[in-house]
Amino acid sequence: MDQFISAFLRGASENNFQQLAKEFLPHYSTLISKAGGMLSPETLTGIHKALQEGNLSDVMSQIQEAISAAENAVLEVAVIGQSGTGKSSFINALRGLGHEAEESADVGTVETTMCKTPYQHPKYPKVIFWDLPGTGTPNFHADTYLDKVGFANYDFFIIISSSRFSLNDALLAQKIKDAGKKFYFVRTKVDSDLYNEQNAKPITFQKQKVLQQIRDYCVTNLIKTGVTEPRIFLISNFDLGMFDFPKLEETLLKELPGHKRHMFALLLPNISDASIELKKHFLREKIWLEALKSAAVSFIPFMTFFKGFDFPEQEQCLKDYRSYFGLDDQSIEEIAEKLGAPLADIKGELKCLDFWSLVKDNSIIAQATSAAEAFCAVKGGPESSAIQALKVYYRRTQFLNIVVDDAKHLLRKMETVNVA
Known part of the structure; x- marks a missing residue:
């Protein structure tokens, strides 16, 4: 016991x-x-006070409220990226779906998201991933983008790129920060980059060196565009156990409120x-x-x-x-x-x-x-x-x-x- x-x-x-x-x-x-x-x-303080007073009924009700809040938490995640960056694949991976599944997000090399599109998690209907138009679309304007997509509804933003992050990405990140929301830069298709590099340089290829080069390139580019201390997560949508996905999991969990943290932990693959x-x-x-x-x-x-x-x-x-x-x-x-x-x-x-x-x-x-x-x-x-x-x-x-x-x-x- x-x-x-x-x-x-x-x-x-x-x-x-x-x-x-x-x-x-x-x-x-x-x-x-x-x-x-x-x-x-606040809940910890409330339970502590109820114990001091010997109020077991209050202890019970506060614990039940916390459990109910965790079980019924609504989590809305915004995923932003240009066409072909792996945005939809990322959403499908977090939802535990293959690309050919009936409810999967559309995957393609052309822009498939011209307006925001919601995708519910198949097991947790109150968890919704929003596929948002990329910053490279013709009608992107940093000053109005967040208002158009309803930024207040999202718990955090994932900004995705499969190469370098653009000036528009950096401008959007600053707007998100100014709005008091969290954002994370995710660099996809790292496994493809490693494969291509190894084929091109089979003798001198060093996996860790290439990964560091990719990371440094993204960081340097974002710093040049005005982002201070950018956090970059390198991932493969087809093998989430590789690279930085576990670190991304841990970071998101730490920065979510407690009841939503519990919900997000349960849906992780x-x-x-x-x-x-x-x-x-x-x-x-x-x-x-x-x-x-x-x-x-x-x-x-x-x-x-x-x-x-x-x-x-x-x-x-x-x-x-x-x-x-x-x-x-x-x-x-x-x-x-x-x-x-x-x-x-x-x-x-x-x-x-x-x-x-x-x-x-x-x-x-x-x-x-x-x-x-x-x-x-x-x-x-x-x-x-x-x-x-x-x-x-x-x-x-x-x-x-x-x-x-x-x-x-x-x-x-x-x-x-x-x-x-």
Whole structure:
């Protein structure tokens, strides 16, 4: 059991809320990833104050509000680039779609975006990527561009180029900065540049040297056009695990508000063990909050019957985790097709698909525990709180660990096919 939740159960039963309030913030800081957590400073202050006052109802409601805000966050991302720069491919990659998928953004070497076009994430409809007209279009005017595309609606801007960033890109970046929004320069098609350079200079070719040259060229060009300390991210739309995409992920996560940070972390593709672990870290924080909320709720008599973590909620939790890590039924079918393997064989290798095998326990101890749980739920108090917090924490953690292991297993298989 988590150290703070154990302390919470002990402290709440002894009415030692001052000590709990003292330990809350330091412990929370050890839980969150290096990119940050999902609780805002205001929420952290509110929970700390509620603990000081021993107001468990307020602790519960503030945690629930934070979780709801993260689950229902609206995220709108503006992607700007000239024709042929890889703008649409970038959008498709973040949405987890191939270029031939029915809902994919149009990919072409001619200008396919003459007006702003929204693309919803297939799993998260409140996450929208906006394909905006490039700065090289005839009607681009830096002074009016942001107003025309409705800049206030976007959480951040991605400015894309496949060669050098133009003066128009630099002017637009300054306008975005003046409007109080974040922007990031993304240099695409780096894998193509490396391939061409290696073919042209097979003897003297040095990968890291070429990458540094590309980066220096972009930085120097932007500085000349007036951008101070530009941040450049080199990526391949066809292999997001290469180059600077992980660094771009981390930067975006750090600079988003907490509730939107959580949403963005969930939609990121499983490109490496590190990306899977990053997503796991955010979900572990949420599990901790769910367990803490359950502990607070269960002190109140009968509340567990209304807000308990029973089989329907557990089954939905497992389904959610599978979806977050690309192990929902549709994704597994697509993976089997890419691997050229029978679907039944792939499913047979995964432990997360059979919910009942994970939760079924007909032992006498399990039956006695279930009876004790129901009895304690009627009274509420520390016994009910301990039972529910333990159940929520351990069951969710069990599901998460199993899904993460399965996700890493399929990633290994996909990497083997890609190498071959």
